[in-house]
Amino acid sequence: MSAKRPSELATCLKSKKRALLLTGALCNELNFDGKSLLDYAAEIAKKLKLPVAATANTAKGLKERGVEKVAKKYAAEIVDFIRGPEWKEPITTEKPELLIFLGYSPKVARGLTSGVKGAETVALGNVYIKEANYSLGDASLKQYQQNLEQLIKAL
Amino acid sequence: MGDKKTKTVLGSSEVDITKVCRDIRGVEDIVLWAVENDWMENRFQQFDTRIFPFTDQADVSEWDSHLLDRYTPLYCNTVETCTDCPLGPCNLSSGKGVCGLEFEGYQARLSLRKACRGCSTQMVHSRELLDYAIKVFGREKEVSWGAHHDASDLSHIGLFTCIPMGGQNLADLDRALAYAEAQLVKLSSASFTGTDAIELEGMVFHAGSMLMIGKDVIELIKMSLFGLTNASDHEVSEMIDWPEVNVVGGLGNVEPGKPVITFMGDTFLLAYLVANQLKEKGLTEKVEVCGIGPAGDDLARFYERVRPLAPMTKARKILRYGISDVLVGGSSCMNLDILEDTKRVGTRVIWVSRDKNIGLPDRTDSFVDDIVKDLVAGAPGAWIRLPEKAAEVALKVLQQVKRKGDYRLSEEKAKAEAKKCREDCDLCFSNCPNSLLLSKAVQQVAKEGIKALAEVEKGCFGCGACVKICPENIPLLDLIVASMEKRAPGDKFKLRPGRGPLPRVETSSWAFSSMWGNTPGICHLLGCGDAKHEEDLGWIAYELTARNFITFVAGCAAGEVARHFNEKTKKYIFDEFGAEANLRNLINTGDCAACVHILDQAMKWPRTGAGASHYGNFAETADIYGNLVSPPLLVWGALPDRMYPIVAAWARGGCPVVVGPESAFDWHRFLPGNKWDWKRWWYYDSWTRKKRPVEPAPKHMIIPVETREEAVTAVTIMCQRPVAIRDFRLIGLETYVEFSLAAFGEWPDDWPLFVRSSWELPVRYKAKMLRELADKHGWEVERLNLKRAKHPDGRLVDMETMQNEFSCMGGVYPTRVPRMFPDPEIRNYKTSYEIGVKEKKS
Secondary structure, three states: OEEOOHHHHHHHHHHHOEEEEEEEEHOOEEEEEEEEEHHHHHHHHHHHHEEEEOOOOOHHHHHOOOOOOOEEEEEHHHHHHOOOOOOOOOOOOOOOOOOEOOOOHHHHHHHHHHOOOOOEEOOOOOOOOOOOOOEOOOOOOHHHHHHHHHHHHHO | OOOOOOEEEEOEEEEEHHOOOOOOOOOHHHHHHHHHOOHHHHHHHOOOOOOOOOOHHHHHHHHHHHHHHHHEEEOOOOOEEEEOOOOOOEEEOOOOOOOOHHHHHHHHHHHHHHHHHHHHHHHHHHHHHHHHHHHHHHOOOEEEOOOOOOOOOOOOHHHHHHHOOOOOOOHHHHHHHHHHHHHHHHHHHHHHHOOHHHHHHHHHHHHHHHHHHHHHHHHHHHHHHHHOOOOOOOHHHHHHOOOOOOOEEEEHOOOOOEEEEEEEEHHHHHHHHHHHHHHOOOOOOOEEEEEEEEEHHHHHHOOOOEEEOHHHHHHHHHHHOOOOOEEOOOOOOOOOHHHHHHHHHHHHEEOOOOOOOOOOOOOOOOOOOHHHHHHOOOOEEEOOOOOHHHHHHHHHHHHHHHOOOOOOOHHHHHHHHOOOOOOOOOOOHHHHOOOOHHHHHHHHHHHOHHHHHHHHOOOOOOOOOOHHHHOOOOOOHHHHHHHHHHHHHHHHHOOOOOOOOOOHHHHOHHHHHHHHHOOOEEEEOOOOHHHHOOOOHHHHHHHHHOOOOEEEEEEHHHHOOOOOOOOEEEEEHHHEOOOOOOOOEEEEOOOOOOOHHHHHHOOOHHHHOOOOOOOOOHHHHHHHHHHHHOOEEEEOOOOHHHHHHHHHHHHOOOOEEEEEOHHHHHOOEOOOOOOOOOOEEEEEEOOEEEEEEEEOOOOEEEEEEEOHHHHHHHHHHHHOOOOOOHHHHHHHHHHHHHHHHHOOOOOOOHHHHHHHHHHHOOOOHHHHHHHHHHHHHHOEEEEOOOEEOOOOOOOOOEHHHHHOOOOOOOOOOEEEHHHOOOOOOOOOOHHHHHHHHHHHHO
C-alpha cells in the first residue's frame, strides 16, 4: 500500500461502518504548540462517533475531553480478539472491520498492524507504516499536525 | 542392561526404574538416585510419575502443547517469503511452500531462530568459563549450591538431565552443558527444517530451558570456585539484610583523577582476576573499577568497591562519555561498534572473548611487555585470549596510560551544531526507537545550551539511528553525550549485591504469608536496561514492593531499580526494603545469569506443596507449578535476543510474562489469551477426570504493554490462579482495581470474570461490586451476598452449583495433562476424597 493523503483517508474512514479507534501512549506525549495528539484523537472520535479503545494511559484524558464511548484496553488484546472466530469484546457489539491506530510509535504501529488478521488497519502517525492497509505518509511534526487538521476537516 | 541395579525400594513400595524411564541405558545411576533421594511414596502410589533424563522437547510436548493450545501464538512483524532452501523462494501468503511449510510455520521457524540466537550468546559464555574451570581445577573438582540446598531443591540441570543436586563436580556440569549444547544444535537445525508451528514453538520453549541450564552451570562455577555470594551458605535469619547495601554506582560515584578500568559484558573471569590482583597489590583505593552490564552485577558480588555504571543497552553512551582508561570487553548479549567509540576518547580496549574478535590484532602469543608498550603508545586495543595474560596487561596499561584531550563537545560547539537543525524535519524523532523528541530538544539547545537535552539523554540508548538519518549531519549522539556531563555528578545509586540462590528452607517460610492474603502476589523483574523513561523500573519495583508484593530482580534491571530514591524517606530503594524472600521485600539474585535462581526457586513449589520430584520430570512439575503459583515475570526496556529464550523459559513454566514498553512490540511472537473465549479456559478435575470451566487465569502467557502503569496492572491480575485461595484472590482483585483506577480512571473491564463467591470480593469495594454484578451482569444478590451466579455457559445457578461446577474451589485438584490423573485402579491407595466420592454416589 502506498501512503495516503489525509483527504483520501477521511473518505476511507467515513466509508466504514464498524471502525474502532485505538489511542496509544504517544497521544499523551506529543504536543503541537499547545494542542496535544490526544486532542486530535478526541476530535476524530467525536466527528466519526467512534468507539475508542484507549490503550496506554489515554482513557482518562479522552473522557475529560468529552469522548463518550471510551474504555481502557490493551493494544495487543484487541489485535488478538480480532483474529478470534467470535467477537466478544464489549467495546463494540460487532467485530470491527477497521482498526485506526493513533498515537503509536512506528515500531509499535508496525508490530500491531502486522499482527491484525480479520480487519483492515489505518495508521495515523507521522511515519508511513507499510504493514497497515492505509497509512499517512512520512512527515515532520509540523506536516503531521497539518495532516491531522486536514483529516479532521474532511471527516 | 547388564548387571546394573534397576529396582529399589521406596517405603513399602518397590520401584522398577525400567517402568518409570523409557530408556534406562546409561542413566541407571542418576535415575536410581532421584527415586531414592527425592521421590515420595504417596506420590508414586497415586500418580503415573515418570523420569525423562536428558529430556528431548518431544518428551515435554504434552505440556507445551497445552500451553500453546490455550495461548495461541500471535505473530507480529511477519515475513511472507521463505528463502530457507534452494527450491525457494516461496511466498507463503498465498499458500504452502515447496516443502509444505505454511505461513504460521515459517513465523515459528523465525521465532525459533531468534530463541537459538539468544541461547547461543549464553552458551558460549558458559562453555568458556566451564572449560577454564576444568583446566584450572580439574574435572573432579566439586561444586555446590550451598549448605542449605538439598536434594529437593530445584535446578534446571536436575529438571532436564536428572543429574543429582548433591555431590556435583565439574564433570557433571560438563555432562549437563554438553546435553544443552547438543539440544541447541537440534533446535537450530529444526529452525530451518521444521514445518509444524506448534511443534516449533514448543522448541522455542525448549531453547529457553536449555539457556537456563547454561545459567545454572555458570552460576554454580562462580559461586563454588570464585567465591561469589551464595545465600544458601548463610542462615535464613541473616537474609533480611544480606548482602548489605554496600555498592554505590553511577557516574557520580567514580572518583575523578583515579585511573578507571571498566569491565563490560560477560567478562566475569577477567574482572575476577584483575580485582584479585588489585587486592593483592593493595591498589583497591587507587583504582576505580567500573562495570557495564553483567560484569558490574558480577563484580558487586565479590568486590564491593566496584562502580556499576549502566546496563548493556546504554553502554555506548558510557563508552563515548570517555570515563574509562581501559575497557575490558567480551561477548555479551548485545553487539556494539566498540572501537568506534573508544578510539574517539582514547580508551584502550582489551578484548578477551574466545569466540569472536572486533577487529583488533590477536596478541595472545605476544609478550606482555610488548602489548603494554604498544597500548600505552596509542594502539587502540588488543585481542588476548588467555585470561591471565589479559588481566596482567590490563593492569599494567591502566597504571601507565595517560589520556589527553577533550572528549565531549563544548557548550559553544554544541550550540553551533544545534543551530544547523532544520525547523521542519524531525527525521530524528521519526527514526528514534524510543520516539524521543530529539528535534525539539536540539532546537532548544541552540537557545538554552546543552542542558536542554537532559531529559532526552536519559531515555537514549545511544543507538545512533538519529545520526545516520540527520540531513545536516549533526553529531546528535555527541550532543547527547555532552549533555551527560551536566547529569553525571548526580548520577548515583545504591545497590544491594546479588545474593545467588534461595534454598527451599527459606522459600517455604513465606509459603504461609504469601498464601493467606497478605500479598497480592509475587513478581519477577528482569530487563536489559530501562526504557525511554529511566525511572520506570524503579517506579515499578517500588509500587509493587510497597504493595506487599514479593519482588525478585536480577540482571541489568537490578541496577536500574537501584536508582529509585524515595524523597520522603531519603532512602534508595534497596535501603528501604528488606532482602529476604518475603512480603514487601526486594530480592536481587545477581547478574543476568543469576536470574535462573528466581525461576529455580519458584519452580520448587510442586516439591514443597505436592511432593512431586522434579528430576527429569518437567511436565509434571510445570503442570502443578503452573496451576498453583507461577508468578508473573515483567521484562522492561530494550530487549536483545537473549531475553527471548529467557522469557520462553518462564512461560514454559506457566509464568505469565509482561514485556514492555516500545521494544517489546518489535518481538516476533506473543502468547495472548482471549479472556472472553470461555472455550479456552478449563482444567481437568483430576478426581472426576472431566473438564471444568475456570476463570481466565493467567490471562496471557506473553503480552506486550505500553506503559509502566499498564505493566503493574497486568502483573497484578496475572497473579490470580483458579486454585488460589480466598484471601489471596481478594487482595489481588483489590490491588488490580486500585492500580486501574489510579492510572486509567476506571474499573478494569474484566474484574467480574474473576468473581466466584461473595467471600472473594474486597471488603472496600464489595457493595459496589455486588451492585454491578446484579445490574450489569445478571447475577442475583441478596443483601451483601451473592445468591445466584452467572455460569460461563449462560445459566444462572445457585452458589453451590457454581462451586461444584466452576473453577477450582473446595479442594479440586486441577491438571491439563491427562497423565497426571491420580490412578486408584492401578495404585493400591485411595484418598479420603475418592472414598468419600464413592460413598456419596452409593
